[in-house]
Amino acid sequence: MKKVKEKKIEEMSIDPAVQEILQLASEKGYETVWDRLNSQSPHCKFGLNGLCCKNCIMGPCRITPKTTTGVCGAEADTIVARNIVRGIAAGVAAHSDHGRAVAILLKEVACQENKDYTIFDTEKLKAVATKLGVDTDRDIHEIAKDVAEIALKDFGKQDDKPLKFLASYAPKKRLERWLDLEKKLYSETDKKTGVIPRNIDREVADSMHRTTMGVDHDPLSLLIQGVRASLADGWGGSLIATELQDILFGTPRIRTIMANLGVISPDHINIVIHGHEPILSEKVVEIANTPDMQKLAQEYGAKGINVVGMCCTGNEILMRQGVPVAGNELHQELAILTGAVEAIVVDVQCIYPALGKLAKCFHTKFISTSDRAKFPGSLHIQFEEEHANEVAKKIVKTAIEAFPKRDKRKVHIPSFKSEAVVGFSNEQLLKILGGSLKPLVDAILAGDIKGIAGIVGCNNPKVKHDYYHVTLTKELIKRDILVIGTGCWAIAAAKAGLMRIETQELAGERLRKVCKALNIPPVIHMGSCVDCSRMLTLAGAIADYLEADISDLPLVGSAPEWTTEKAVSIGTYFVASGVPVHLWPAPPISGSPKVVSLLTQEIKNLLGGYFFVEEDPIKTVDIMEAIIQEKRKAL
Ligand code: SF4
Ligand code: MSK
Incomplete structure (x- = not known):
């Protein structure tokens, strides 16, 4: 099979912290997700087009122009x-x-x-x-x-x-x-x-x-x-x-946090919490901050304990506790590569099994905690809600005890970190608006806010890391479209400095005026992946306020760097709730023109929402703006 050309580091990510660590990984010979993607490329076309079936053992079957059905006759x-x-x-x-x-x-x-x-x-x-x-x-x-x-x-x-x-x-x-x-x-x-x-x-x-x-x-x-x-x-x-x-x-409220690998401290015991469920991470944050644990950390020679988040569990503790976030999906290996992480503690979802092998090259303890998610090379400390304090203590102590084994020669922490204003639950938004949706709806009706774009989803090494998230966001706000979102997009936007109040200056004149009046950035962090439900209920509240359907509103969605099956579910429930949704990379459906037509066209008549696929972020914003303008005519 033809080998694909290796990408240059600047083609892999727009994030300078990522580029710095990738350079280090390349010099020292550490493998990352980008290397493994390269080894897997080019990908199997049957899989990419959705034309492979292994749902029974008469197969697996692949559909080609010559063999148009599987063994059972499925087309x-x-x-x-x-x-x-x-x-x-x-x-x-x-x-x-x-x-x-x-x-x-x-x-x-x-x-x-x-x-x-x-x-x-x-x-x-x-x-x-x-x-x-x-x-x-x-x-x-x-x-x-x-x-x-x-x-x-x-x-x-x-x-x-x-x-x-x-x-x-x-x-x-x-x-x-x-x-x-x-x-x-x-x-x-x-x-x-x-x-x-x-x-x-x-x-x-x-x-x-x-x-x-x-x-x-x-x-x-x-x-x-x-x-x-x-x-x-x-x-x-x-x-x-x-x-x-x-x-x-606690319901999230507005606070300022720091984002990117620069939140890892050279003098502290660093605990990275990665995954999705705040049941574990809330406890680790709470226990790590107790005087007992901080004192123990000092006895081991550290200045204290520094808990930082990653991916969606990072979003959960950032929204509620103001805990800094070290990065999004593609940062997980890079955090270990800083050489300054005592423990990476994980629960469920989006955790690369590669962490086990990589952690072994450092003093880092890779601690799994869920009976649903075990990993080769991890230290498993089962999290039990009924003994949450005890288990969290054990986890924090394990991290503290790893600190003396840190090899100072291997420590390399990029200095990059950005400030971000986060914590926009619907309750907080309502409070900012003075207790009623009226100012927001009035701004939409007047065209000061042309429309709202919800951006969600992951990173994917197939596309330049954070490039789509950031480019899309900047271009949307420039055109007076308010951007809200969750998940790894939210972390990308935070790292890029787009969630600072100063970002108002990048917004179009009319959106800038609204954001200045409300003292908010034009790019709104609404939480973790499950918090996409906050965006749904916000859309629902606006629809009810206007006695309209969600599909009548100038709303669009995008998952421009998506990876997981969860993102397919999110995209589908937004479409099913009446919102047109952009996807990139293309989903594996191109093997069936019928399915493509159902999901991109016919579904519009049934549910009001539909999917569209576009690689170029500027063209994507053109399409989004056209959708919004069309919806505005009927407002
Ligand atoms: Fe089995 Fe039919 Fe799928 Fe082939 S196409 S794997 S026969 S279910
Ligand atoms: S963490 S689902 S990579 S957004 Fe929710 Fe990020 Fe996607 Fe996981």
């Missing part, structure tokens, strides 16, 4: 649709399992079976309870128990009614549209099918069931189930995770 359309639905189901499962863990913890705290955590934000608890129709004129623990039970029921109920969280949070016109679509689908297909999720786990199971060999072969029916599963994520599992985490750990 390209079926195979491509099945593959994408399986990806969505995996993404839904990941986000929703996260939400389930939080719901279980809330119930344990409510029943006072777990004393290591408390109900931190009673105001948020009452707000969530009111939305769900729970009586709030009672003891706080009783309210929390009912809220947790409703959440858990959304994972396990067996009736066909909509998820309670979806029914309570989705805007009125959107709910009506989904119900109308169900009626249409019932009559047209004469069979029970629909887009409204009934039970989060069931939608994952249904998606897996119908994509096994010999079940559902109709691409539309398959994709409709993909939509239903994705909605069980956005208006179900992810929403539950966000809302209940706010109750347990």
Whole structure:
């Protein structure tokens, strides 16, 4: 196979801290994700086009112009649709399992079976309870128990009614549209099918069931189930995770943090927390900051303990505790390569198994903590919520004990770090707006805010790291389009300095005026991947305020450097909620013109949202602006 040309370091990332460490890795011979991508390239075309099926052992089957069906007779359309639905189901499962863990913890705290955590934000608890129709004129623990039970029921109920969280949070016109679509689908297909999720786990199971060999072969029916599963994520599992985490750990409020590898301290014991679930990271931050642990760190010769975040668990503790963030997805190996990390502590999702081998080249302890996520080469310290304080202490002590083994000759910490204003929960936004959405809606109606773009998702070494995130963001604000977002995009924007108040100067005149009046940057950090639900509920609130549907609003979405199956689920639930969504790299569907047409065109008539694919970020913004202008005509 033809070997691909190795990329130059400046083609790999726009981040100077990343370039500096990649230079070091290249000189010292450490392998990174970019090297492994190079070894895997060029990728198999069947996989890239979605034309490979291994759903039964008569296969694996590949579709070519000569062999147009698999052994069972499945055609390209079926195979491509099945593959994408399986990806969505995996993404839904990941986000929703996260939400389930939080719901279980809330119930344990409510029943006072777990004393290591408390109900931190009673105001948020009452707000969530009111939305769900729970009586709030009672003891706080009783309210929390009912809220947790409703959440858990959304994972396990067996009736066909909509998820309670979806029914309570989705805007009125959107709910009506989904119900109308169900009626249409019932009559047209004469069979029970629909887009409204009934039970989060069931939608994952249904998606897996119908994509096994010999079940559902109709691409539309398959994709409709993909939509239903994705909605069980956005208006179900992810929403539950966000809302209940706010109750347990506090609703984010505005604060200033620092972002990039420069937050790693040469004099402190550095603990990087990476993954997704704040249940673990909140505790590690809390315990590391206790006088006992700080004193112990000093006894070992360090100035103290410096906890920093990475990826979405980084976003969680940054939003709630102001913990600095060392980077996004592609920084995880680079943090170890600074030689100054005593422990990289991980829970679930987006963690490269390569960390095990790399950590062994340094004094770094690679600590896994979830029974769901074990890694070759990791030190496993099982996190148990009921003994959270004890386990967190053990983790922090393990990091402290690694400090004397740090090899000073290997320490190389790039100095780059940027300030960022973060913590924009919907509650905070509302507060900034004076308690009502009116100023925001008025600014949209007047055209001072031309539209809102939500950017989400990962990094992907196939594209220049952070380049798409940053270019898209700068170009959008220049055109008076407010940018909000989550996940690794949010960290990219923070590192690039785009979340500073001074970024107002990069915005178009009209957007700048609004941001100055509100004293906010034009680039808004809304949290972790599950917090995409904050963007959904914000869109829903604007829609309800205007008595409109989300699809009537000048909103667009993008996942311009996406990697994970979770991003497919996120993109799909935004489309299913009425928002056009841009993707780059292209998803693996090009092997079926039928599926491409369903997801980029026909779905628009069904749900109002649709996907589009574009590599060039400026052309992408042209398309986004055209969509926004079109929607504005009907406002
Ligand atoms: Fe091949 Fe059909 Fe089995 Fe897929 S399900 S591997 S297409 S025989
Ligand atoms: S962490 S899902 S790489 S955004 Fe949520 Fe980043 Fe994507 Fe993971």
